Amino acid sequence: MSRAILDGSELRVGDVIPVGSVSFTVEEITDFARRYDPQPFHLDEEAARTSIFGGLCASGFHTLAACFGAQVRAGVLTPCNLGGRGIAGLAWRRPTWPGVEYTLSLEVRSLVPNPARERIEAGIGYVLCDPEGAVVMDATPQHLLRATRGERSTSGGEAPVETAA
Amino acid sequence: MSRAILDGSELRVGDVIPVGSVSFTVEEITDFARRYDPQPFHLDEEAARTSIFGGLCASGFHTLAACFGAQVRAGVLTPCNLGGRGIAGLAWRRPTWPGVEYTLSLEVRSLVPNPARERIEAGIGYVLCDPEGAVVMDATPQHLLRATRGERSTSGGEAPVETAA
Numbered sequence: 001m002s003r004a005i006l007d008g009s010e011l012r013v014g015d016v017i018p019v020g021s022v023s024f025t026v027e028e029i030t031d032f033a034r035r036y037d038p039q040p041f042h043l044d045e046e047a048a049r050t051s052i053f054g055g056l057c058a059s060g061f062h063t064l065a066a067c068f069g070a071q072v073r074a075g076v077l078t079p080c081n082l083g084g085r086g087i088a089g090l091a092w093r094r095p096t097w098p099g100v101e102y103t104l105s106l107e108v109r110s111l112v113p114n115p116a117r118e119r120i121e122a123g124i125g126y127v128l129c130d131p132e133g134a135v136v137m138d139a140t141p142q143h144l145l146r147a148t149r150g151e152r153s154t155s156g157g158e159a160p161v162e163t164a165a
Numbered sequence: 166m167s168r169a170i171l172d173g174s175e176l177r178v179g180d181v182i183p184v185g186s187v188s189f190t191v192e193e194i195t196d197f198a199r200r201y202d203p204q205p206f207h208l209d210e211e212a213a214r215t216s217i218f219g220g221l222c223a224s225g226f227h228t229l230a231a232c233f234g235a236q237v238r239a240g241v242l243t244p245c246n247l248g249g250r251g252i253a254g255l256a257w258r259r260p261t262w263p264g265v266e267y268t269l270s271l272e273v274r275s276l277v278p279n280p281a282r283e284r285i286e287a288g289i290g291y292v293l294c295d296p297e298g299a300v301v302m303d304a305t306p307q308h309l310l311r312a313t314r315g316e317r318s319t320s321g322g323e324a325p326v327e328t329a330a
Contacts, residue, residue: 036230038237039246052247052309060249061230065201068226072203081204082217084225087304090252139252144217 002074008120008145011108019074019104022066022128024058026098032062057095063137064090067104067126076106077124082144088123090139094130102136103129109140113147120147167239173276173285173310180273184239187231187293189223191263197227222260228302229255232269232291241271242289247309253288255304259295267301268294274305278312285312 002019005011026045033042037059040047048056058066072078088110096102110123122145128137167184170176191210198207202224205212213221223231237243253275261267275288287310293302 032230036234038234039243041248059230059233060251061226061233065197065224065226065230068224069201069203078204083206084257086225086257087252087255089254092249092251 002076004075004079005077005145006079007149008080008111008122008147009113009149011111011120011122011145013108013111015108017076017106017108019067019071019076019106022070022102022104023100024062024066024096024098026056029056029058029062029098032065033059037061053095055095055097057097060092060096060137063092063096063128064126064139067128067137067139068141070104071106071126077143077145080146082119082146085121085142085144088140088142090137092137094134094136096128096136100130102131105129115147118146118148120145167241169240169244170242170310171244172314173245173287173312174278174314176273176276176285176287176310178273178276182241182271182273184232184236184241184269184271187235187267187269188265189227189231189261189263191221194221194223194227194263197230198224202226218260220260220262222262225257225261225302228257228261228293229291229304232293232302232304233306235269236271236291242308242310245311247284247311250286250307250309253305253307255302257302259299259301261293261301265295267296270294280312283311283313285310 003017030043041051041053042059045056105127107125107127109125112121122143123140124143126139127135130136168182195208206216206218207224210221270292272290272292274290277286287308288305289308291304292300295301
């Protein structure tokens with residue numbers, strides 16, 4: 001289903017790459033929350049019922065990490081990913097519930113080639129949708145990708161920014 | 166050391182709130198990586214040596230989650246935090262190493278009051294520094310805070326955005 005990117009130069013702004021499904025058990029939600037986000041609405045069903053969420057849901061940081069893990073495991077960017085620079089923006093639009101099968105896809109949103117170092121900084125959208133197709137989380141981590149191929153590698157300096165509208 | 170915010174209306178843009186120390190063991194780093202970021206440089210010391218990091222370091226998502234957990238455990242925003250809307254931006258400036266005692270502080274960067282709903286959307290900077298004072302991670306999660314006090318709650322509509330320069 002998903003496609004492995006061997007070299008950053010293969011990417012074009014606007015590319016959409018399906019990753020696969022992401023889901024959360026109650027145990028995973030509470031285990032993550034105990035370590036990294038021990039707020040009542042991520043730990044306890046009863047307390048969550050009176051929160052603005054209305055039920056036990058995953059920490060937003062858990063949702064983000066699980067999406068990243070799904071991408072790594074699917075091997076999409078694994079062959080060329082050197083590291084992360086940051087996150088250009090992230091929106092948690094809806095709670096992430098246990099027992100729901102969400103669908104993750106990647107969208108190439110920006111590419112800043114650095115031919116001198118054979119690298120590209122890529123803004124990659126991580127878009128998580130629920131079974132009805134509604135966006136649950138939309139994040140844009142900035143990946144540093146190896147890019148040893150492509151016409152850009154002959155240029156000397158920093159190439160112009162290529163960004164989605 | 167840190168201060169508990171009981172109501173979002175207590176915050177002012179520019180406020181700095183110390184949280185405390187954050188550190189990572191090798192076991193915590195590899196455990197998080199196995200679940201959420203199974204890339205070689207977060208799993209294996211040998212593989213990490215030949216990566217751009219030069220040694221085993223925590224996943225950036227782990228660094229982010231650990232900082233958030235430290236804030237919740239310190240109880241800074243716990244009394245008034247309703248949930249998270251997203252992250253306005255995040256930079257991983259340096260790798261996070263095991264066995265180093267980092268220091269986390271919060272900076273109030275933006276406040277958008279919603280008096281009609283007795284809430285404030287607050288952009289809170291999470292700034293993690295190493296023992297030399299260099300910034301390792303700088304993130305701005307958008308918190309939704311309960312704000313039942315303060316002069317703003319008498320106004321009817323959405324108040325103007327208050328943002329740090």
